[in-house]
Amino acid sequence: MKITSVEAVPYAIPYRKPLRFASGEVHAAEHVLVRVHTDDGVVGTADAVPRPFTYGETQAGVVAVIESLFAPQVVGRTLLERERVVEALARTVGNPAAKSAVDMAIWDALGRTLDQPVTALLGGYTDRMRVSHMLGFDSPAAMVAEAERMRDTYGITTFKVKVGRVPVALDTAVVRALREHLGPDVELYVDGNRGWTASESARAMADMRDLGLTFAEELCPADDVLGRRWLVQQCDVPFIADESAVTPADVTREVLGGSATAVSIKTARTGFTHSARVHHLAEGLGLEVVMGNQIDTQLGSMSTVVFGAAHRLTSRRAGELSNFLDMTDDLLAEPLVIRDGTLAVRPGAGLGVEVDSDKLAHYRLDH
Template sequence: MQIQSIETFRGAIPLHTPFKTALRTVTVAETIIVKVTCDDGTVGWGEAPPTHVITGDSMSSIQYAIEAIFKPLLIGESLIAREQLFEKIEKSMVRNTSAKAAIDMALYDCIAQLAKLPLHQFLGGYHERLETDYTVSVNSPEDMAADARKYINDGFSVLKIKVGKNDIATDIERIKKVRKEIGPKVVIRLDANQGWQAKEAVRAIRKMEELGLDIELMEQPVKAHDLEGLKYVTNHTETPIMADESVFLAHDAKQVLDMGAADLINIKLMKAGGIHEAIKIAKLSSIYGVDCMVGSMIETKIGITAAAHFAASQPNVTRYDFDAPLMLKGDIANGGITYHGSTIELGNEPGLGIKSINDSFILEESAGN
């Protein structure tokens, strides 16, 4: 099976509610969609959203990497020797991890179809379904409590709550209001998106521990590059600390794991450059006895389907943050994963199970060859 054509499409879907973190506010999910077509008619799909403040990628840089670098590199190549393909992609340019992720997941979609297996079974087949959390954006404490109640009423039992904006006292008040509103049984995860300094993170987390707010984990409390600060927070709190923006590639994960800088690692395909590198991070973490979460940027169902299939294939991926498609006003993909409240069904279709894309959300497309 050889790669015959590679096409890119610019897409955009409005969110029904603004997504707010310590780093940014998103009202429209922009994305570059990739379609890989093979000589036997097999089609694979991938996508990459621009997340300037985390990956540094823009719509134009993603599309350029795929069209100008990956397309001439891959057209005519066979999928059989897939390690050669992924090696070529990785060596062709530094970083540009979102563009790499988009082409990576499209190739894996094709490869799993060649094997006549759903992608999660091709990669390992550990789970058939997953349970996602739902994210509570940064707002006033009262608004966040009301949002948390709504998501619980919608059937979610795990909430990921954004903090790290304004001051610590306000963040603590946010969590107090949320916990009071939803009661003691709901799982609460916090994500500061690099919004705190190490010592103030320790003060905040310890205060929440003293108040009995029962936080399951604290994600990326300090700047991505501040591994010593991350280790300081990990060593001086009881709450498990998760590295997110600090870990893009397996090399980053090894540094965090060797230092004991975090208790958990959040893997995202857009940071890792796709499934190929994400598997390395999961396997490496497993060697150290460390569990992982798999999350995402603000992606459509195409990217989340790929991430969910990867997550379902790895035994030490124990947490899932796949709520992004539920935040959108429309669905860009026909096929892929399906949601039943907080439960995600992966399905039995070969590959990702995506049949086509919804043209109403497409802004522009490239030529195929």
Template sequence: MFATIRSIEAILVDIPTIRPHQLAMTTMGVQTMVIVRIKDSEGLEGLGEATTIGGLAYGQESPESVKLTIEAYFKPQLVGRPADNINTLRVMLNRSTRGNNLARSAIETALLDLQGKRLNRPVSDLLGGALHQHIPVLWTLASGDTARDIDEALSLLVQKRHCDFKLKIGSRRVMDDVRHVAAIKEAVGEQASVRVDVNQAWDEMTATKGMAELQAAGIDLVEQPTPMKDLGALVRLSRKFHIPILADESIADAKDMFALAAAGFAGAVAMKIAKAGGPTRALEQATVAQAAGIGLYGGTLLEGTIGTVAALHAWSTLETLHWGTEMFGPLLMKDDIVTKPLNFYDNGVDLPAGPGLGVEIDEDKLAEYRRKNQ
């Protein structure tokens, strides 16, 4: 007799950030996570997480809409179903609902965690097996203040916590951003890689000017300089400059990846399990990218520990992460809701050991940060 899904709960959790986190489209002071708990008929529990950036400032799903989607649409279809065949459940949801990839990712993650606990195997084993136990992680310098960002970068280099840095730009005039970035690159020199994320803020003409200046300043990578739907601009820019472009918002899943590669894009892709609709679909995207000679990068929506670990299990199965990862979300938050935080050191993070995701909820912390009246 197979275990069946007995209950599904989606919980809004609000945790302050360690500092204002400035992006092109918003500035964050609090991160909201949707924590999903799926329990089966044998008493086991699987954990998942859906998190986005700045409510609706980043994408079409908000934490509140994710909670509603899971409780009003996914839960009635899943409760009572066998919990072991994740593919069957995933296809069923795909046929009955459209979009809502963040919500899908949280559900798939919780089901994988549940399956791993049932089989006493880590999620990475369910995804093909881990090739890496320690995964590189960069840090985003996003205070917006040049001197403060330089001090932060130099301190982290001394600690050997990070040696790659990304800067969020696009909210100021191009040359103001370029001067900010160039000063930081000059300060860290060759001991650190410096990349930028424009978050779709430039049109193609502005991007042409900005990328030329950034290339001259020694910047290593430019993430999503132009609007997500303007695939032609990404292709043309990738051919014009030797500084690589990292496609992010333009690419959600394997079909998007194929379309961009077929158009002649040469660069890298920021994979995100939430954007793709779950760890398995993110790895499908990676397969297409690898076949097209496009570099891989493990991206984040600034998830907490549960969502971060889910992504780490997926990234650990990839032979090469050409540009590393940015799975630093838990470090951006002032507190955590798990019993054992992730171990960040030596410019990366350890993959947690143990069955499933390898993390457990701290019930007291969850109660403290759980949004009231939900």
């Protein structure tokens, strides 16, 4: 079970249409496939998702930090020495996507070595999650049409709506149109990606008070400390800390400081090891939790459902698991399928999925 090498393969797969939101837009999955090799011949795999407009990582930076810093620190460790690995990676500041992918690839390799699913090793609470679909900026008609297609084709009845444009009426009109066309049984929540000020956020939430929203997420920057606290105090739905609460320490600061009342866990930025710590902290504080999405590929979405299904708290809410449907292709040999609004954990050891070598050869950028 000793780690012999860590591989970082950059690749790019286009999206069918750009996904636009307040902090940026994404035209292609320019990710890094991370593979951990062991002396038993086992290979663990995970996806690193650089988001330069959120965490400062780039594709080239992820490859560089893994090859030059992280690989030398983990090679020679066994798959069971995860705390040692976490300690070694923590010596480098930032780089959450790179660290998370190394962590999840080690967990995948451990599951394969033990012939056990990772979701069972993490907790094994259930084998599937309800799916939430994320709707990026567009006209009200286009966003309603996309939501109706997701509901009618895949049975999805929970939608995260990107907001944060100015004037705020651009987005409140979208949310109102979604509620009017989809009806009261569909679950809606909004994510501002820090695009509004606290006062703009308050005005928008007041305008949408009658729409039965489930959550509000990162409507204004957490750095606007007093404004954010003022906003959360008057918000009548749980306020989710997402990119402002990456680490357990961040969660503690945001919640105890009155700047959030719920938290988003994204395995793409906290792996499995740190996601478990955030989960246990949220459980102890009595916070609601949503499993979030970094505009993940199918491999990233499977990692999310593997973790989310492992715990009671994270499996209660629909997870953001469907944006791989916006991609023109994927690396998995057997595509994921959303049925009746749910995504199931794949049976089998590790993450239960395999990468198609021909597709990787086609999309990789390091030839």
